[in-house]
Amino acid sequence: xxxxxxxxxxxxxxxxxxxxxxxxxxxxxxxxxxxxxxxxxxxxxxxxxxxxxxxxxxxxxxxxxxxxxxxxxxxxxxxxxxxxxxxxxxxxxxxxxxxxxxxxxxxxxxxxxxxxxxxxxxxxxxxxxxxxxxxxxxxxxxxxxxxxxxxxxxxxxxxxxxxxxxxxxxxxxxxxxxxxxxxxxxxxxxxxxxxxxxxxxxxxxxxxxxxxxxxxxxxxxxxxxxxxxxxxxxxxxxxxxxxxxxxxxxxxxxxxxxxxxxxxxxxxxxxxxxxxxxxxxxxxxxxxxxxxxxxxxxxxxxxxxxxxxxxxxxxxxxxxxxxxxxxxxxxxxxxxxxxxxxxxxxxxxxxxxxxxxxxxxxxxxxxxxxxxxxxxxxxxxxxxxxxxxxxxxxxxxxxxxxxxxxxxxxxxxxxxxxxxxxxxxx
Amino acid sequence: xxxxxxxxxxxxxxxxxxxxxxxxxxxxxxxxxxxxxxxxxxxxxxxxxxxxxxxxxxxxxxxxxxxxxxxxxxxxxxxxxxxxxxxxxxxxxxxxxxxxxxxxxxxxxxxxxxxxxxxxxxxxxxxxxxxxxxxxxxxxxxxxxxxxxxxxxxxxxxxxxxxxxxxxxxxxxxxxxxxxxxxxxxxxxxxxxxxxxxxxxxxxxxxxxxxxxxxxxxxxxxxxxxxxxxxxxxxxxxxxxxxxxxxxxx
Numbered sequence: 116x117x118x119x120x121x122x123x124x125x126x127x128x129x130x131x132x133x134x135x136x137x138x139x140x141x142x143x144x145x146x147x148x149x150x151x152x153x154x155x156x157x158x159x160x161x162x163x164x165x166x167x168x169x170x171x172x173x174x175x176x177x178x179x180x181x182x183x184x185x186x187x188x189x190x191x192x193x194x195x196x197x198x199x200x201x202x203x204x205x206x207x208x209x210x211x212x213x214x215x216x217x218x219x220x221x222x223x224x225x226x227x228x229x230x231x232x233x234x235x236x237x238x239x240x241x242x243x244x245x246x247x248x249x250x251x252x253x254x255x256x257x258x259x260x261x262x263x264x265x266x267x268x269x270x271x272x273x274x275x276x277x278x279x280x281x282x283x284x285x286x287x288x289x290x291x292x293x294x295x296x297x298x299x300x301x302x303x304x305x306x307x308x309x310x311x312x313x314x315x316x317x318x319x320x321x322x323x324x325x326x327x328x329x330x331x332x333x334x335x336x337x338x339x340x341x342x343x344x345x346x347x348x349x350x351x352x353x354x355x356x357x358x359x360x361x362x363x364x365x366x367x368x369x370x371x372x373x374x375x376x377x378x379x380x381x382x383x384x385x386x387x388x389x390x391x392x393x394x395x396x397x398x399x400x401x402x403x404x405x406x407x408x409x410x411x412x413x414x415x416x417x418x419x420x421x422x423x424x425x426x427x428x429x430x431x432x433x434x435x436x437x438x439x440x441x442x443x444x445x446x447x448x449x450x451x452x453x454x455x456x457x458x459x460x461x462x463x464x465x466x467x468x469x470x471x472x473x474x475x476x477x478x479x480x481x482x483x484x485x486x487x488x489x490x491x492x493x494x495x496x497x498x499x500x501x502x503x504x505x506x507x508x509x510x511x512x513x514x515x516x517x518x519x520x521x522x523x524x525x526x527x528x529x530x531x532x533x534x535x536x537x538x539x540x541x
Numbered sequence: 542x543x544x545x546x547x548x549x550x551x552x553x554x555x556x557x558x559x560x561x562x563x564x565x566x567x568x569x570x571x572x573x574x575x576x577x578x579x580x581x582x583x584x585x586x587x588x589x590x591x592x593x594x595x596x597x598x599x600x601x602x603x604x605x606x607x608x609x610x611x612x613x614x615x616x617x618x619x620x621x622x623x624x625x626x627x628x629x630x631x632x633x634x635x636x637x638x639x640x641x642x643x644x645x646x647x648x649x650x651x652x653x654x655x656x657x658x659x660x661x662x663x664x665x666x667x668x669x670x671x672x673x674x675x676x677x678x679x680x681x682x683x684x685x686x687x688x689x690x691x692x693x694x695x696x697x698x699x700x701x702x703x704x705x706x707x708x709x710x711x712x713x714x715x716x717x718x719x720x721x722x723x724x725x726x727x728x729x730x731x732x733x734x735x736x737x738x739x740x741x742x743x744x745x746x747x748x749x750x751x752x753x754x755x756x757x758x759x760x761x762x763x764x765x766x767x768x769x770x771x772x773x774x775x776x777x778x779x780x781x782x783x784x785x786x787x788x789x790x791x
Contacts, residue, residue, distance in 0.1 A: 324658065418633035418635035486635055
């Protein structure tokens with residue numbers, strides 16, 4: 116073990132950070148700073164960062180599920196269509212079914228929760244159905260979800276007669292982003308708690324290693340990591356807190372409450388609930404991937420399906436669970452996406468399947484299976500969104516925007532292949 | 542003699558009309574290595590996959606310690622302390638040694654999450670015994686050499702108190718030094734009273750490592766002989782011609 120520690124020299128080696136993650140962060144920083152220079156500082160404003168974050172949420176939530184699907188050597192082409200169906204079901208639920216059949220009007224306190232429960236259930240059930248066809252009927256996932264792509268897109272159409280359904284329940288719309296933020300005080304508290312938890316996690320991991328006499332990184336490296344992580348969390352919260360609610364909107368909010376707005380009052384938005392949902396999803400999915408049998412079996416199956424089978428893993432049931440989870444996350448994304456738009460529209464989630472797959476792949480998920488991380492996929496989604504909205508801000512013509520995004524996807528995968536060849540990892 | 546660890550009686554299995562294994566009986570005693578010999582397609586791997594739970598037999602019976610058992614899947618086989626080291630090793634290349642060692646039988650903490658630290662500690666313990674030169678505990682097994690991968694596969698079989706060990710051409714992909722290591726290991730396991738089925742088509746390896754040998758040809762058992770009673774040539778003629786030398790002399 117000693118010769119191993121001797122070999123490590125550079126700063127990053129001591130920190131034991133994934134070099135691919137560092138590369139992606141570097142790409143994101145260069146991209147952001149570049150756009151910021153070209154737009155004379157309009158890109159890296161609290162307002163734009165706030166918007167960028169809430170625009171990323173929907174795709175990023177689904178991308179975290181797509182990582183599991185791709186790691187297990189499957190694919191899901193139906194996520195955008197499934198999102199549309201879930202969104203349509205939830206829109207009909209809150210505007211027609213609950214008011215007409217149960218007498219619960221829009222904005223009734225039970226409406227939003229019943230709606231979301233039904234939506235999540237529908238998404239999970241449809242996903243499980245896909246998984247059953249893939250796992251037990253052994254139809255390739257490509258075909259099942261290509262069929263699903265057409266079916267669910269048009270089920271959504273049929274359910275709503277192709278109409279835009281709105282306005283939605285006001286509590287429901289709080290999950291969309293700008294209409295539901297925690298305010299500066301709660302955001303700071305939550306940020307603080309998250310930072311403390313992260314540092315505790317690092318400390319706990321080190322303690323477990325020490326108790327088994329495993330090699331650990333130097334204490335200073337651990338401290339640098341702890342400080343870095345907490346700075347990142349608090350910095351993010353600080354930026355979101357600095358985006359203040361426009362004075363006119365604030366005045367209207369006070370008028371709605373029948374109060375006079377105090378002179379010179381400034382209120383920050385803080386963390387949007389939707390971003391909190393994404394962060395929660397990311398944490399849970401990472402724990403599932405790294406610390407549960409379910410996650411371990413997904414990676415083992417992706418690495419060697421025969422070995423997984425011979426180890427007594429029920430790979431068929433596993434497939435059902437993976438797709439059910441994907442369906443659940445599509446429904447969760449549908450909540451965020453329709454709440455953000457404040458209505459359900461017929462073209463909801465169009466092309467999302469491609470954005471989601473691209474986010475996972477840019478984030479380092481290998482289509483050959485067995486390899487992929489949740490944080491990578493979310494960072495991938497963020498990079499794609501930054502690219503798209505940065506180009507829009509610079510004024511790049513729409514066709515060129517898509518040409519660039521498509522090329523970046525291919526280049527990212529090429530970089531990944533070259534990187535893997537160089538480092539010799541599979 | 543005592544009760545055999547395993548008795549497979551009159552085993553048959555057919556794939557689409559082809560009888561891959563036809564009425565074959567073999568047995569295995571504690572602390573014994575029985576070689577299964579035959580050409581490619583003789584049915585030896587198929588026979589052994591019935592014991593390890595990968596295939597379901599059409600007819601015949603399997604007895605473990607004199608008790609009739611039913612083995613439907615690898616999990617059943619493992620519950621009877623039957624462990625298999627496949628020729629392909631059946632390792633998930635993207636996972637590290639500890640994850641492979643415990644695949645399907647992970648250690649968990651009280652909260653139900655994987656106990657990585659405990660698994661790595663156990664992995665270090667057993668690898669220290671089997672292959673003291675092994676140090677790559679945090680690398681995926683794809684980064685390991687053939688011998689190292691083999692020792693991970695062997696560790697996985699012996700860690701869980703195997704009584705009956707099936708080894709499918711354990712030395713096929715190894716260099717001379719690593720082959721020696723596996724031979725030493727087989728000796729070590731024998732002394733612990735573990736019974737081993739060794740599938741091979743290298744007659745010399747079988748002569749060196751085994752106590753008895755069962756030879757198969759075209760899905761049928763040619764015969765079972767004591768290694769001390771036969772020569773290399775006798776075994777070869779059994780494999781190639783399907784003639785049983787003991788029948789010849791009697």
